[in-house]
Amino acid sequence: MNNLVISIDAMGGDNSPRVVIEGLAIAAKKNPDTRFLLFGDDAKIAPILNQFPDLKKVCEVRHTNEMVHNEDKPSQVIRNRNTSMYMAIDAVRKGEAQAIVSAGNTGALMAISKLVLKTITKIHRPAIVSIMPHRNGKYVMLDLGANTECSAINLAEFALMGDILAKHALGVERPKVALLNIGAEEMKGKEEIRQAAHMIKNSKMNLDFHGYIEPHEIPNGVADVIVADGFTGNIALKSIEGTAKLVVRMLKDAIKGSFWAKLGIPFMLGVMLKVKKTMDPRLYNGAMFVGLNGLSVKSHGGTDALGFSVAVSNAANLVRQNFVATIREEVEKVDLDELSQEAIYEVY
Amino acid sequence: MNNLVISIDAMGGDNSPRVVIEGLAIAAKKNPDTRFLLFGDDAKIAPILNQFPDLKKVCEVRHTNEMVHNEDKPSQVIRNRNTSMYMAIDAVRKGEAQAIVSAGNTGALMAISKLVLKTITKIHRPAIVSIMPHRNGKYVMLDLGANTECSAINLAEFALMGDILAKHALGVERPKVALLNIGAEEMKGKEEIRQAAHMIKNSKMNLDFHGYIEPHEIPNGVADVIVADGFTGNIALKSIEGTAKLVVRMLKDAIKGSFWAKLGIPFMLGVMLKVKKTMDPRLYNGAMFVGLNGLSVKSHGGTDALGFSVAVSNAANLVRQNFVATIREEVEKVDLDELSQEAIYEVY
Numbered sequence: 001m002n003n004l005v006i007s008i009d010a011m012g013g014d015n016s017p018r019v020v021i022e023g024l025a026i027a028a029k030k031n032p033d034t035r036f037l038l039f040g041d042d043a044k045i046a047p048i049l050n051q052f053p054d055l056k057k058v059c060e061v062r063h064t065n066e067m068v069h070n071e072d073k074p075s076q077v078i079r080n081r082n083t084s085m086y087m088a089i090d091a092v093r094k095g096e097a098q099a100i101v102s103a104g105n106t107g108a109l110m111a112i113s114k115l116v117l118k119t120i121t122k123i124h125r126p127a128i129v130s131i132m133p134h135r136n137g138k139y140v141m142l143d144l145g146a147n148t149e150c151s152a153i154n155l156a157e158f159a160l161m162g163d164i165l166a167k168h169a170l171g172v173e174r175p176k177v178a179l180l181n182i183g184a185e186e187m188k189g190k191e192e193i194r195q196a197a198h199m200i201k202n203s204k205m206n207l208d209f210h211g212y213i214e215p216h217e218i219p220n221g222v223a224d225v226i227v228a229d230g231f232t233g234n235i236a237l238k239s240i241e242g243t244a245k246l247v248v249r250m251l252k253d254a255i256k257g258s259f260w261a262k263l264g265i266p267f268m269l270g271v272m273l274k275v276k277k278t279m280d281p282r283l284y285n286g287a288m289f290v291g292l293n294g295l296s297v298k299s300h301g302g303t304d305a306l307g308f309s310v311a312v313s314n315a316a317n318l319v320r321q322n323f324v325a326t327i328r329e330e331v332e333k334v335d336l337d338e339l340s341q342e343a344i345y346e347v348y
Numbered sequence: 349m350n351n352l353v354i355s356i357d358a359m360g361g362d363n364s365p366r367v368v369i370e371g372l373a374i375a376a377k378k379n380p381d382t383r384f385l386l387f388g389d390d391a392k393i394a395p396i397l398n399q400f401p402d403l404k405k406v407c408e409v410r411h412t413n414e415m416v417h418n419e420d421k422p423s424q425v426i427r428n429r430n431t432s433m434y435m436a437i438d439a440v441r442k443g444e445a446q447a448i449v450s451a452g453n454t455g456a457l458m459a460i461s462k463l464v465l466k467t468i469t470k471i472h473r474p475a476i477v478s479i480m481p482h483r484n485g486k487y488v489m490l491d492l493g494a495n496t497e498c499s500a501i502n503l504a505e506f507a508l509m510g511d512i513l514a515k516h517a518l519g520v521e522r523p524k525v526a527l528l529n530i531g532a533e534e535m536k537g538k539e540e541i542r543q544a545a546h547m548i549k550n551s552k553m554n555l556d557f558h559g560y561i562e563p564h565e566i567p568n569g570v571a572d573v574i575v576a577d578g579f580t581g582n583i584a585l586k587s588i589e590g591t592a593k594l595v596v597r598m599l600k601d602a603i604k605g606s607f608w609a610k611l612g613i614p615f616m617l618g619v620m621l622k623v624k625k626t627m628d629p630r631l632y633n634g635a636m637f638v639g640l641n642g643l644s645v646k647s648h649g650g651t652d653a654l655g656f657s658v659a660v661s662n663a664a665n666l667v668r669q670n671f672v673a674t675i676r677e678e679v680e681k682v683d684l685d686e687l688s689q690e691a692i693y694e695v696y
Contacts, residue, residue, distance in 0.1 A: 135594060145530060148538055182493060182582040190496055190579060215583055216590030219597075231538060234530040235563055235580055239587035242564030246483060247595040249567075250626060254619035261619040267612025271602035278598060 004033050006315055007097035010040030011067035011084040012104025013301045013308070017045050020103065023299075023308025024059070025052045030309070031316045037097050039064060039084040062087065068104050070301070074111035085109060089116045092294035099295035099315040101286070103308060106298055110146055113289050113296040120324075122331045125154045126291035128230070128298070129165055130237065131284050131314070134221040140165050141180075143230040144237050144287060150229035152195035153336045155179065159200050160334070161290045161327055162225035163207050168321040169314065175224035178213035180232060196227075204334045215239070244279055286311030288318070295324055352381050354663055355445035358388030359415035359432040360452025361649045361656070365393050368451065371647075371656025372407070373400045378657070379664045385445050387412060387432040410435065416452050418649070422459035433457060437464045440642035447643035447663040449634070451656060454646055458494055461637050461644040468672070470679045473502045474639035476578070476646070477513055478585065479632055479662070482569040488513050489528075489566075491578040492585050492635060498577035500543030501684045503527065507548050508682070509638045509675055510573035511555050516669040517662065523572035526561035528580060544575075552682045563587070592627055634659030636666070643672055 008024065010017040017040055024036055035058045038045060042063040049056050068077050068085045080086060085104050091097045093116050102109050110128070119126055127143035142158050142165075143150065150158075159177050166175035179197055181189035189212065200209050213223050215236050228236065255261040277283070281300070285307040289296040295318055299311040318324075356372065358365040365388055372384055383406045386393060390411040397404050416425050416433045428434060433452050439445045441464050450457050458476070467474055475491035490506050490513075491498065498506075507525050514523035527545055529537040537560065548557050561571050563584050576584065603609040625631070629648070633655040637644040643666055647659040666672075 135597060148530075180583070182496075182579055182586070215586035216593070218587075219590050219594035231530055232580065232583055235528070235583050236587045238530070238563035239566075239584045240591045242567050243588045243591035244595055245564070246567035247592055247623070247627070249483065250623045251599075251619070254622050255616070258619050260615050262615075264612035264615025267608050267610075268603070268616055271599065271606050271609040274602050275595070275598045279595070 004031070004316060004319055005035045005037055005097040006312060006319070007037045007088040007091040007100040008039065008312075009085045009088040009100065009102035009104055010038045010045050010061075012102040013299065013303070014103075016103065017041070018048055019303070019305055019308055021045065021048045021052065021055070022305035023312060025055045026305055026309035027312035027316070028055045028058055030313050033320075034058070034316050035060070037062065037088070037091055039088040039091070040067065041065060041084075068108045070105050072105060072108055074107045077105070077108040078111050078115050086112050086116070089113055089296065092296070093117055098319040099297060101297045101299060101308075101312050101315050103299035103301050103303065106145075109296060109298050110289060113292055113294075117292040117294040117296065119291055120293055120328055120331065123157055123161075123291040123327070125150070125157070126289055127158050127161060128287050129162065129290050130287045131169060132237075132240070133278055133284065134219050136221050138170055139218070139221070139224050139226060140169065141226040141228070141233055141237065142290070143228065143233050145230045145234040146289070147230040149231070150192060152192045152199055155192065155196035155227055155229065156199040156203065156205070156336050157291070157331070159196070159207060159209070159225065159227045160205050160330055162227055163205075164323065164326050164330060165288070165290065165318075166224045168318055168323050168326070170224060172224045174208050176210050176222070177207045177225040177227065178210045178223035180215065180226050180228035180236060181212035183212065183214045192229075199336060203336060205330075241281070248276070248279075282307035283310055286314045288314070290327065293324065295319060352379070352664055352667055353383050353385055353445040354660060354667070355385045355436040355439040355448040356387065356660075357433045357436040357448065357450035357452055358386045358393055358409075360450040361647065361651070362451075364451065365389070366396055367651070367653055367656055369393065369396045369400065369403070370653035371660060373403045374653055374657035375660035375664070376403045376406055378661050381668075382406070382664050383408070385410065385436070385439055387436040387439070388415065389413060389432075416456045418453050420453060420456055422455045425453070425456040426459050426463050434460050434464070437461055437644065440644070441465055446667040447645060449645045449647060449656075449660050449663050451647040451649050451651065454493075457644060457646050458637060461640055465640040465642040465644065467639055468641055468676055468679065471505055471509075471639040471675070473498070473505070474637055475506050475509060476635050477510065477638050478635045479517060480585075480588070481626055481632065482567050484569050486518055487566070487569070487572050487574060488518065489574040489576070489581055489585065490638070491576065491581050493578045493582040494637070495578040497579070498540065500540045500547055503540065503544035503575055503577065504547040504551065504553070504684050505639070505679070507544070507555060507557075507573065507575045508553050508678055510575055511553075512671065512674050512678060513636070513638065513666075514572045516666055516671050516674070518572060520572045522556050524558050524570070525555045525573040525575065526558045526571035528563065528574050528576035528584060529560035531560065531562045540577075547684060551684060553678075589629070596624070596627075630655035631658055634662045636662070638675065641672065643667065
């Protein structure tokens with residue numbers, strides 16, 4: 001019963017196609033209902049795929065010599081339909097696959113995905129979403145970089161899509177949704193954020209809306225969905241990643257420099273690995289482009305096989321739950337354009 | 349030779365005036381050249397001050413019954429000249445003190461400071477700056493929340509003020525200056541950031557300008573001055589603070605839950621405390637409002653005596669180095685208004 005098909009850009013990422021195929025081998029075991037459509041250089045793919053006979057049974061390879069490179073500009077890549085990335089995305093448009101996963105160039109993946117899959121009717125802008133760890137669980141945050149500047153409507157739509165993603169990917173029945181903002185007394189944040197808050201409250205979206213959230217409150221798990229424009233979301237995401245690494249690094253350096261601390265390693269190793277695992281970026285790999293007619297997932301370019309498999313499993317999971325169709329249905333129920341004029345009135 | 353005078357809002361913060369006075373006692377020992385002008389309720393101040401006879405010798409208390417409360421709006425507080433905060437700031441305008449420190453309401457402190465001290469001629473907007481820890485040292489970041497939206501000129505001026513602060517407060521001879529931006533391939537960040545980069549490169553500011561920096565690169569210490577608009581800076585600051593706390597918290601929780609790990613505490617305690625101390629928010633207390641005719645420093649409202657003393661010592665240190673006068677002189681040398689038109693041309 002392998003009726004679920006994921007399209008794979010086998011040439012994307014730092015160590016492709018090896019890491020991609022090794023990742024698929026892990027993902028195939030976890031997703032026995034899934035087949036894979038691989039696009040890329042067969043001369044490079046075949047010898048590696050032959051090492052994984054079980055995986056090979058559920059793979060179909062479509063050969064192409066061309067691929068998107070890291071330094072390629074989005075404006076260039078959208079004109080070449082013969083790259084492994086373009087062909088993999090196009091397979092979703094043709095209905096041959098229900099989702100595409102690539103570890104290649106983010107800008108290229110976004111540009112081709114938008115061009116080929118098109119934005120869902122009534123959704124104004126697609127967004128990039130990731131699943132992230134907080135103190136006692138996970139949350140989704142969007143937009144992480146697809147849109148530098150966003151209107152209130154964009155933010156309200158992100159809230160809706162984030163809500164659906166949290167239900168589907170995190171299994172939260174009624175996700176708590178919040179808008180990322182700053183709370184300094186001297187200012188109430190940006191106008192578009194205030195307008196978005198008004199729209200979310202007054203629309204038919206029926207979200208469990210918790211108003212504004214400041215970045216330092218995120219780790220406490222007060223919200224399941226954090227909504228921001230792409231610039232702000234990207235700044236928050238990278239600040240979080242950088243700081244987590246810094247603290248772990250400082251601790252490592254300090255332990256290395258201390259004879260006493262080294263004696264404690266046998267006792268502490270277990271909990272250190274546990275915390276490291278909770279924060280392991282591989283387990284949160286796979287930024288999803290949502291709002292398109294088809295699911296496009298970006299794996300980190302430098303991830304390993306485990307990380308790639310997580311991105312693939314996430315994609316398969318969302319396909320199984322009809323994620324894209326749910327977004328389509330839910331946006332039909334709300335009319336944000338009508339609310340937007342009213343929102344501007346109310347805020348001023 | 350107590351010719352340096354710092355004005356103190358004795359009533360600001362969660363546990364005032366006790367924490368304020370205890371903090372001053374620590375600061376007085378570290379700054380033997382400094383006197384303090386305290387504004388607040390003498391009935392509350394006197395009994396505590398009497399417990400610190402050495403401190404009392406270098407303090408002058410000016411009584412007022414009124415104070416700014418945490419819930420007060422900036423628009424209200426600027427109309428009452430009899431609050432301890434207003435009077436403390438006004439002492440700087442009158443030349444009775446060279447800097448003011450308050451642990452009170454941030455918005456109020458910013459509003460009154462701007463109204464009373466006024467922005468330095470040729471500086472368009474003041475900014476909030478903090479000193480922060482990176483992997484092997486410290487850096488300054490601004491703006492942290494004074495201005496939600498900023499023009500290229502604002503950002504260029506922040507770069508200049510940050511450069512001077514890094515020289516004075518961190519002792520870096522030639523600070524490396526960078527603009528906070530996102531580096532996703534699909535977008536080159538915001539227009540005003542690109543314009544600011546052009547202006548910094550082409551002005552007479554003569555900064556050691558390193559272009560853009562992404563938030564996850566900050567902890568590596570690649571720049572001494574990080575420049576952002578107030579919204580972005582505040583988001584980054586609070587993401588960093590929240591994540592540092594999260595990682596430490598996760599580690600603590602994990603250790604508490606493990607018998608083995610607890611046995612390792614005696615070995616590891618030293619390095620854990622060392623890392624904790626490096627990240628100790630009290631040692632980085634004191635956000636400075638720069639760009640005004642006088643230095644206004646905001647201590648965290650919930651800090652303790654040590655934290656408050658750090659804010660006071662930072663203020664005294666900057667006064668000693670003629671920080672405000674240096675900014676005044678340096679902005680005289682550059683003409684950003686002239687460059688701004690050109691920048692818009694160049695970027696497009």
